Amino acid sequence: MERRLRFHPAAQILAWCLLVATLQAMTPGALLMAAGLILLCAFALSGHKFIQLVRRTRWIMLSLLVIYAYSTPGQPLSDAFGMFSPSREGLSDGVLQLARLLAALAGLAILLDRLHRQRLIAGLYTLCAPMQWLGMSRERIAVRLALTLHYAEVAMLRGKGGWQDTLGSLFEPHGETSRQIELPLQRFAAADALLLAVALLMFWLAWR
DSSP: OOOOOOOOOHHHHHHHHHHHHHHOOHHHHHHOOOHHHHHHHHHHHHHHHHHHHHHHHHHHHHHHHHHHHHHHSOEEEEEGGGGOOBHHHHHHHHHHHHHHHHHHHHHHHHHHHOOOHHHHHHHHHHHHHGGGGTTTHHHHHHHHHHHHHHHHHHHHHHHHSOOHHHHHHHSSSSOOOOOOOOOOOOOOOOHHHHHHHHHHHHHHHHHO
């Protein structure tokens, strides 16, 4: 019988959030190494979903690179183009931002592959526990957040038109009737504590 190491959904979501925050503070060399390692893991574990996510965000990434290249002051890449040339510093900053975005998407692809809708809702349900202190329903918040993420992912991965069609599909009815959702809740284990400890250590080392 196959036994897989199953981290708590909330621990996986927190680890991904800490990863994204850690990427923002890494030095260029460490960032490129970390991004390369995360990309390799994404291709090995969730290659199909990662490629889909990249394909649907390619214009955003291209726009990001162009904005950095032309809005950051610095030495022109080519003197022949004069004021129409992108700056070396802008291209460098743009490449680093693309590395952060690609690494975050790679981590998200792995996360979404490991957490199907019910486990994703269960993780958000656990993380929303402090909301009860404010008199808010964490069940409702968790379900709404998870369904929003789910339909946004479906629109991105299935949409064949432009961004207008993708945006419009988010507001179309999906034909699903009301039904109960049983959440596969589980206890935090030693493996979850280890995962979060490693993520927190990386976060601390990057931001210290």
